[in-house]
Amino acid sequence: MANLEKENRLILVTNDDGVDAKGIKYLTEIALNFGDVVVIAPDKGKSGMSHSVSLNEPIYIDKIKDTKGLEIYACSGTPADSVKIALHKILKRKPDLILSGINHGSNASVSAIYSGTVAAAREGSMNGITSIAFSLLSHAPDADFSAAAKYAHIIIEKVLENGIAKQTCLNVNIPNVPENDLKGIKMCRQTLGKWIEEFDYRVNPHNKDYYWLTGKFSNFEPSAEDTDEWALNNNYVAIVPIEVDLTSYSALKDLQKWDFKF
Amino acid sequence: MANLEKENRLILVTNDDGVDAKGIKYLTEIALNFGDVVVIAPDKGKSGMSHSVSLNEPIYIDKIKDTKGLEIYACSGTPADSVKIALHKILKRKPDLILSGINHGSNASVSAIYSGTVAAAREGSMNGITSIAFSLLSHAPDADFSAAAKYAHIIIEKVLENGIAKQTCLNVNIPNVPENDLKGIKMCRQTLGKWIEEFDYRVNPHNKDYYWLTGKFSNFEPSAEDTDEWALNNNYVAIVPIEVDLTSYSALKDLQKWDFKF
Numbered sequence: 001m002a003n004l005e006k007e008n009r010l011i012l013v014t015n016d017d018g019v020d021a022k023g024i025k026y027l028t029e030i031a032l033n034f035g036d037v038v039v040i041a042p043d044k045g046k047s048g049m050s051h052s053v054s055l056n057e058p059i060y061i062d063k064i065k066d067t068k069g070l071e072i073y074a075c076s077g078t079p080a081d082s083v084k085i086a087l088h089k090i091l092k093r094k095p096d097l098i099l100s101g102i103n104h105g106s107n108a109s110v111s112a113i114y115s116g117t118v119a120a121a122r123e124g125s126m127n128g129i130t131s132i133a134f135s136l137l138s139h140a141p142d143a144d145f146s147a148a149a150k151y152a153h154i155i156i157e158k159v160l161e162n163g164i165a166k167q168t169c170l171n172v173n174i175p176n177v178p179e180n181d182l183k184g185i186k187m188c189r190q191t192l193g194k195w196i197e198e199f200d201y202r203v204n205p206h207n208k209d210y211y212w213l214t215g216k217f218s219n220f221e222p223s224a225e226d227t228d229e230w231a232l233n234n235n236y237v238a239i240v241p242i243e244v245d246l247t248s249y250s251a252l253k254d255l256q257k258w259d260f261k262f
Numbered sequence: 263m264a265n266l267e268k269e270n271r272l273i274l275v276t277n278d279d280g281v282d283a284k285g286i287k288y289l290t291e292i293a294l295n296f297g298d299v300v301v302i303a304p305d306k307g308k309s310g311m312s313h314s315v316s317l318n319e320p321i322y323i324d325k326i327k328d329t330k331g332l333e334i335y336a337c338s339g340t341p342a343d344s345v346k347i348a349l350h351k352i353l354k355r356k357p358d359l360i361l362s363g364i365n366h367g368s369n370a371s372v373s374a375i376y377s378g379t380v381a382a383a384r385e386g387s388m389n390g391i392t393s394i395a396f397s398l399l400s401h402a403p404d405a406d407f408s409a410a411a412k413y414a415h416i417i418i419e420k421v422l423e424n425g426i427a428k429q430t431c432l433n434v435n436i437p438n439v440p441e442n443d444l445k446g447i448k449m450c451r452q453t454l455g456k457w458i459e460e461f462d463y464r465v466n467p468h469n470k471d472y473y474w475l476t477g478k479f480s481n482f483e484p485s486a487e488d489t490d491e492w493a494l495n496n497n498y499v500a501i502v503p504i505e506v507d508l509t510s511y512s513a514l515k516d517l518q519k520w521d522f523k524f
Contacts (some may be wrong), residue, residue, distance in 0.1 A: 049314045055475060059475065101515050154349055165513040197350045199350055209322070
């Protein structure tokens with residue numbers, strides 16, 4: 001793929017914030033430097049959808065733009081649905097690259113598990129396509145993506161040159177600081193942590209109790225310098241390679257010693 | 263935990279097929295042999311929801327049953343939501359065990375990624391709770407869960423005795439064959455494969471195109487005897503330990519050699 005000329009490269013762009021989000025517009029502009037671009041993204045925000053797929057809902061696709069080198073489609077389904085239908089119904093051939101994002105908000109540590117943006121990239125790697133998820137650490141709809149865009153460009157260039165291991169995608173998170181404050185790029189492992197959920201309890205106008213999911217992130221290893229959270233807190237762009245295989249091989253070794261009685 | 267007496271053990275039961283599914287009723291009966299049980303599960307089928315959480319929807323909880331040793335609640339959210347709200351709002355204390363399923367249909371290989379049943383167990387392990395997902399290889403609403411129930415009981419007993427590694431849950435899949443045909447239990451790794459998606463194209467009564475997601479599983483390594491798909495095809499119950507950490511450590515080693523130019 002590294003040898004493909006720009007005019008022969010086909011790039012799929014998606015996200016989980018929806019086809020109209022500012023972040024995907026930045027990512028589309030970056031992608032256009034590297035080849036022809038087809039954007040297929042959810043028709044509205046689908047944050048927190050993880051790797052969900054629509055088994056019981058029909059999926060609608062609307063063409064929004066169709067110009068030379070750039071097509072844009074809105075998909076009624078999830079981010080993973082968008083990648084699936086792109087690969088199987090919309091794109092004329094298998095794309096050379098899938099870019100997901102730029103997400104409004106962090107997908108570091110365990111947020112990678114809940115993220116539709118990361119899942120879309122993982123769906124790409126499951127299909128043998130080089131895939132990268134990008135996220136900026138700001139939830140603001142009008143966040144400043146300029147530094148993120150510069151780093152995304154540099155990372156895409158390097159990925160096209162070097163490639164990524166099979167069944168693996170990259171989860172890139174970018175601190176929300178001015179470009180001059182960014183210290184560089186760090187390859188990291190996923191931080192051990194969890195969301196401490198605090199459900200906001202309310203009563204609706206019909207006198208029925210309900211809850212909103214909220215909460216804050218708790219880092220179990222804040223001083224571990226090889227983690228993505230440490231990198232981000234120290235103004236590095238953090239890249240975690242994420243694999244499709246969920247198996248814990250260390251746990252497997254222990255389990256294989258178990259002896260069941262029947 | 264292994265030393266806890268039955269009367270002191272608290273078990274959370276959930277699934278992704280909904281609180282009324284046959285599979286969760288079987289799992290609840292099994293769980294009652296091991297302690298007090300609280301069932302909190304989606305109010306309707308939520309298959310294919312993966313690890314999604316409700317960020318933009320309120321969550322409603324309805325109490326269905328409240329007897330000594332058994333409470334049942336329906337949750338309007340996803341399987342992961344159900345576990346989160348159970349831990350933070352419903353249960354009087356942290357449970358000793360989370361059981362998810364018994365799912366109607368396989369969650370082997372990459373289906374573990376799309377599965378709400380497996381995600382619920384992973385949410386448990388993220389919170390430091392011993393968690394197991396069970397699935398039977400039959401989608402039938404009236405599937406025969408008797409052999410699955412027997413094996414689930416044996417596996418739970420062993421897990422209570424031995425424990426599971428931290429940040430790891432078990433993904434148990436059970437062949438849909440009569441009990442006498444089952445050959446035993448095999449500890450496995452996740453099979454490398456993918457769903458070959460075939461979208462079913464239709465036109466709705468308002469003349470708008472739509473698609474249904476469908477497809478069949480493609481096994482990339484059908485003769486690999488250490489995989490869950492091989493075990494299931496050979497009538498073994500397959501157990502894969504699944505970890506929260508998505509990092510590919512082999513890919514990380516390569517990435518750390520990359521040199522970025524600015």
